[in-house]
Amino acid sequence: MMLKGDYYTIAEAAEFIASKTGKKKNNQDVLLDAKKGEICLCTWFDGTLYKFNQDIKGTGKLQSIDDYKFSGYIQIPKTRITPEGGMIQFGSITIIEVVDIWAKNRDPRTLDDNELSDRYFDSQYNSYLPYNLFADLEKALIPEKDLKDYIDAHKAERSLINNESSASTSKAGAMGDAIIGCLRSNKYDPLRLPPYKNGFAGVKADIRTKLSVNERSFNQVWQKLLDEKLISYIPE
Structure with a gap:
């Protein structure tokens, strides 16, 4: 299950930012900040991701060579985020937090980013190949640390602007x-x-x-x- 208090919904994040900065935010504002890379948007994952390697019989396509079953949080790539929300799909996997690992010595955090993917069976090659994951942006989560860093950065920015005008x-x-x-x-x-x-x-x-x-x-x-x-x- 998700760790209560460590992650905020988009609506909770908008309220938290407003309470700390005095600047009103709505859900679209938060999604836009995430799209710009100012905060991290993530989703809960509970399943198996697979490591792929080239190639199948000289075709240049990837093949599944290993698997990692875990539950935790994975990042939604900012390139897939839209301020309007809705369902999106993505294939690039960055792990934010691993909560449970389902097998010893199978920790996916030991791998570099973007090496893991979901998979589907391709009968043409008789092998498992990469497949996109899906997430509902309206149900996405934001790590508490990211929100605090975001607020600290904006406070520092305001301080610098004030210094420029007065100090x-x-x-x-x-x-x-x-x-x-x-x-x-x-x-x-x-x-x-x-x-x-x-x-x-x-x-x-x-x-x-x-x-x-x-x-x-x-x-x-x-x-x-x-x-x-x-x-x-x-x-x-």
């Missing part, structure tokens, strides 16, 4: 000052930043990692610095 007298604001200071301390000229190159982490990602701040807040301030011409890239 700093500079045009860049508090976080802007921190970004420009970090650029200079890492030997970047704020007005001659190296342009982004495909396949390489750029200066923006480098500075955000060094400052360890909320990504959305950082991106907003970075764009503001560009708009105010307080930072700029070398023309390509």
Whole structure:
């Protein structure tokens, strides 16, 4: 059975967020946040998932080579989430929590993500092949820890915005000052930043990692610095 208190329904999550942030949320808002990857949406699973490996007689198709029976929570991929809710299907499996394992030494958490799937029997190949799982978004659950992290991130974002408007007298604001200071301390000229190159982490990602701040807040301030011409890239 599900662990009471560790997971929230979507409606409960909306109420919890509103009580902690003062910002009203409805079910669609929560689903939209989950779709953006800000919170994790999961569903209860009680059954068997199978590990697959290539291939069947040189066809390139997968074949079932192992199975793991357990009950617990698995993540609903954000790419399958819609704010309207409803039934969805997905094949990519990420385990959030294993509550019970039905056989010794058969713990699916020892595997990498996305190696497990449901299965169906394909008579053409006389073998079991991957099959999608189904979930009702309106009955999906959100881990308590995810909600707390979500709220902490939004509180930090509001604090940074308040600092920008009141604690700093500079045009860049508090976080802007921190970004420009970090650029200079890492030997970047704020007005001659190296342009982004495909396949390489750029200066923006480098500075955000060094400052360890909320990504959305950082991106907003970075764009503001560009708009105010307080930072700029070398023309390509």
